[in-house]
Amino acid sequence: MNEALTPPEAQRAPSRSAGMPAGHRSGLSDRAVAWLFVAPTIALLLAINIFPLLWNIYLSFTNYKANAPHRPLRWLGLRNYERVLSNEDIWSSMQVTAHFVFWSILLQVLLGFSLAWLLNRRFRGSAFWTTVIVIPMMLSPAVVGVFWSYLFQPQAGIFNYIVNFFHDFGKFTMIGDPDLAPWAIVLVDTWMWTPFVMLICLAGLRAIPEYLYEAAEVDGASSWRQFWTITVPLVLPFLMLAVLFRAIENFKMFDMVVELTSGGPGSATELASIYLKREAFEKWRTGYSAALAVILFVTVFGVANIYVKLLNRVKQR
Amino acid sequence: MTAADRPRSIVEPRPFSRRLAAVVIVVYALVSAIPLLWIVATSFKTPEDAIAYPPKVFFTPSLEGYVNLFTARTRQTPEYLASLPPPETWYEELVRKRHMVITGPSRFAGRYLNSVIIGFGSTFFAVFLGTLAAYAFSRFRIPLADDLLFFILSTRMFPPVAVAIPIYLMYRKLGLTDSHLGMIILYTAVNLSLSVWLLKGFIDEIPKEYEEAAMVDGYTRLQAFRKVVLPQAAAGIAATAIFCLIFAWNEYAFALLLTSGLAQTAPPFIPNIIGEGGLDWPAVAAGTTLFLLPVMIFTIILRRHLLRGITFGALRR
Numbered sequence: 001m002n003e004a005l006t007p008p009e010a011q012r013a014p015s016r017s018a019g020m021p022a023g024h025r026s027g028l029s030d031r032a033v034a035w036l037f038v039a040p041t042i043a044l045l046l047a048i049n050i051f052p053l054l055w056n057i058y059l060s061f062t063n064y065k066a067n068a069p070h071r072p073l074r075w076l077g078l079r080n081y082e083r084v085l086s087n088e089d090i091w092s093s094m095q096v097t098a099h100f101v102f103w104s105i106l107l108q109v110l111l112g113f114s115l116a117w118l119l120n121r122r123f124r125g126s127a128f129w130t131t132v133i134v135i136p137m138m139l140s141p142a143v144v145g146v147f148w149s150y151l152f153q154p155q156a157g158i159f160n161y162i163v164n165f166f167h168d169f170g171k172f173t174m175i176g177d178p179d180l181a182p183w184a185i186v187l188v189d190t191w192m193w194t195p196f197v198m199l200i201c202l203a204g205l206r207a208i209p210e211y212l213y214e215a216a217e218v219d220g221a222s223s224w225r226q227f228w229t230i231t232v233p234l235v236l237p238f239l240m241l242a243v244l245f246r247a248i249e250n251f252k253m254f255d256m257v258v259e260l261t262s263g264g265p266g267s268a269t270e271l272a273s274i275y276l277k278r279e280a281f282e283k284w285r286t287g288y289s290a291a292l293a294v295i296l297f298v299t300v301f302g303v304a305n306i307y308v309k310l311l312n313r314v315k316q317r
Numbered sequence: 318m319t320a321a322d323r324p325r326s327i328v329e330p331r332p333f334s335r336r337l338a339a340v341v342i343v344v345y346a347l348v349s350a351i352p353l354l355w356i357v358a359t360s361f362k363t364p365e366d367a368i369a370y371p372p373k374v375f376f377t378p379s380l381e382g383y384v385n386l387f388t389a390r391t392r393q394t395p396e397y398l399a400s401l402p403p404p405e406t407w408y409e410e411l412v413r414k415r416h417m418v419i420t421g422p423s424r425f426a427g428r429y430l431n432s433v434i435i436g437f438g439s440t441f442f443a444v445f446l447g448t449l450a451a452y453a454f455s456r457f458r459i460p461l462a463d464d465l466l467f468f469i470l471s472t473r474m475f476p477p478v479a480v481a482i483p484i485y486l487m488y489r490k491l492g493l494t495d496s497h498l499g500m501i502i503l504y505t506a507v508n509l510s511l512s513v514w515l516l517k518g519f520i521d522e523i524p525k526e527y528e529e530a531a532m533v534d535g536y537t538r539l540q541a542f543r544k545v546v547l548p549q550a551a552a553g554i555a556a557t558a559i560f561c562l563i564f565a566w567n568e569y570a571f572a573l574l575l576t577s578g579l580a581q582t583a584p585p586f587i588p589n590i591i592g593e594g595g596l597d598w599p600a601v602a603a604g605t606t607l608f609l610l611p612v613m614i615f616t617i618i619l620r621r622h623l624l625r626g627i628t629f630g631a632l633r634r
Contacts, residue, residue, distance in 0.1 A: 027540070028537070028538060028539060030457055030538060033453070033457070033538050033539065034457035034459055035453075038449070038453045038459060040449065041447070041449070041509055044509065045468070045469060045509060047506075048484070048503060049472040049475070049480070049506060051483075052483030052484050052487055055483045055487070056479070059486075066482075115345060118338035121338040121339075123339040123342075125339070126342065129342050129343055129346045131616070131617055133342070134620070135350075138612050138615070139613075140566065140567035140569065141569065142567075142569035142588070143567075143584055143605055143608055143609065146605065150356070150596075150602070151355065155370055156367070156368040156369060158351075158355055161371055191349060191352070200628065200632060203632050238632070241631060241632070245628065252475075252479075254476070254478055255584075258569075259588055273477075273478045276476070276478050280478070280481075281485075286486075289482055293476070293478075293479030293482055296479050297476075297479060300475070301471070
């Protein structure tokens with residue numbers, strides 16, 4: 001993973017040379033400074049991430065209930081995992097998650113790449129408009145969910161009004177209809193995160209050396225051909241990096257969707273994280289939820305690792 | 318592109334394609350800005366205007382949303398209202414017109430203040446620890462450095478809801494639930510990954526010869542770090558701090574699950590601004606506007622570092 005994410009300059013590690021001649025000056029040795037500087041970070045992460053994670057794994061083998069902490073604890077072995085994997089609600093929430101991840105990323109890639117491709121022409125004012133476009137992705141996803149639920153209102157929402165302006169569908173509700181709600185969350189996510197893909201693609205486009213196009217032009221390659229043989233392959237690693245980030249983020253999506261639809265109607269938009277929250281903090285099935293949490297960790301981690309390997313292969317081409 | 322006109326630089330986009338790109342970009346930027354502009358506009362509407370159909374683009378601005386956001390009110394009988402002395406302030410008058418009286422401040426200001434305290438507190442610690450760790454990773458040979466960096470990054474990949482289960486239990490034991498300190502520690506840990514990765518990129522860019530020269534002149538390693546590296550890295554540290562601040566400001570899942578009152582931040586509070594008969598949309602919009610405004614300003618300040626920030630330093634311009 002770090003290979004893909006470490007910038008090339010850092011990989012060459014210009015700074016890794018021995019530092020100063022040993023015993024050069026009074027004060028702490030480099031070794032001591034190094035440990036002094038790294039230790040607090042590692043300690044905090046161990047306390048707040050790793051220790052809870054291990055505890056979580058332990059709980060996943062028990063019948064612990066957080067709202068009944070004094071109940072005698074029973075060791076269940078793998079029973080919680082069996083329950084999780086044989087639960088149909090989880091598979092349906094996984095399907096909802098897959099639908100959300102797939103379509104939001106597809107739309108963001110298509111839109112984001114197109115916008116970047118257009119922005120790469122550097123017209124007057126392009127920096128200003130880039131900033132305008134970028135704003136949604138910096139906002140609080142939960143608050144974005146809140147105000148989109150206002151925009152989606154069937155009676156007074158401006159979204160319905162604009163849609164009906166172009167084609168009269170009558171009164172409809174994006175977030176109250178089980179067929180439309182999964183698309184509502186895709187739409188809002190796309191509105192929010194298209195600029196993210198756009199910025200990364202733009203960096204990719206700007207990194208393509210101009211002489212490649214000049215050479216292609218001299219050879220008489222059509223602009224269509226240039227696009228597919230120069231632009232696309234060279235932007236691909238960047239695009240895949242963007243997809244990696246978005247896939248991880250959207251797989252764990254919680255805040256925006258909770259505030260927009262709270263998983264409903266029914267369970268039409270009940271993503272894995274929302275399902276987990278219900279089990280853990282409303283039904284208080286702590287052991288069972290811990291097992292599900294472990295499964296989600298492993299999934300994110302596994303997918304990310306496979307993806308990074310793929311990414312490195314593309315980069316090497 | 319036709320072969321008809323091909324004078325000038327052969328890879329320079331033609332004026333027509335450039336103009337077309339500009340039009341498409343501007344249209345996208347404006348369309349994507351509609352939801353935000355609409356929310357800001359709604360914050361200045363009366364509750365009636367906010368749910369009018371067709372949606373009102375032109376309306377008489379009112380500060381009722383902001384007044385309702387910051388006050389708690391109760392409805393009174395006309396007889397009681399008539400018996401009161403005339404309202405002393407403009408906002409009392411506004412409330413009185415609705416047959417209500419102000420009973421005190423609402424909880425919004427406190428929640429907003431919590432967001433500020435927890436945001437700045439966690440940013441300070443994340444950047445402080447992150448700078449130290451990033452410097453060590455950048456300059457010293459640390460055993461398993463790549464694995465440690467990957468470990469630091471991977472803490473960011475966990476779904477917050479899954480992490481929240483053990484954190485919830487741990488905080489309950491330690492008495493940190495719903496406390497500022499608990500949230501500051503948690504957000505510090507979450508932001509450390511971003512902070513270390515971003516700052517390592519920034520510090521890698523500072524030639525290590527600067528410190529070496531200073532150390533030849535008699536500085537110790539720590540002095541060189543403080544007097545040479547820190548000033549050089551100031552811009553990068555500032556950018557990193559803003560990213561950490563925005564993350565802590567926007568965070569919702571942990572705040573929802575681990576705070577309920579005392580230390581609750583604004584994002585879980587805003588959706589619960591209830592008026593008589595459901596959500597008070599102008600007040601929600603007012604809260605949203607006040608909450609999003611700082612982030613929009615920071616986004617504009619950060620625009621040159623955005624790419625770096627959103628990719629954890631993997632890409633830079």
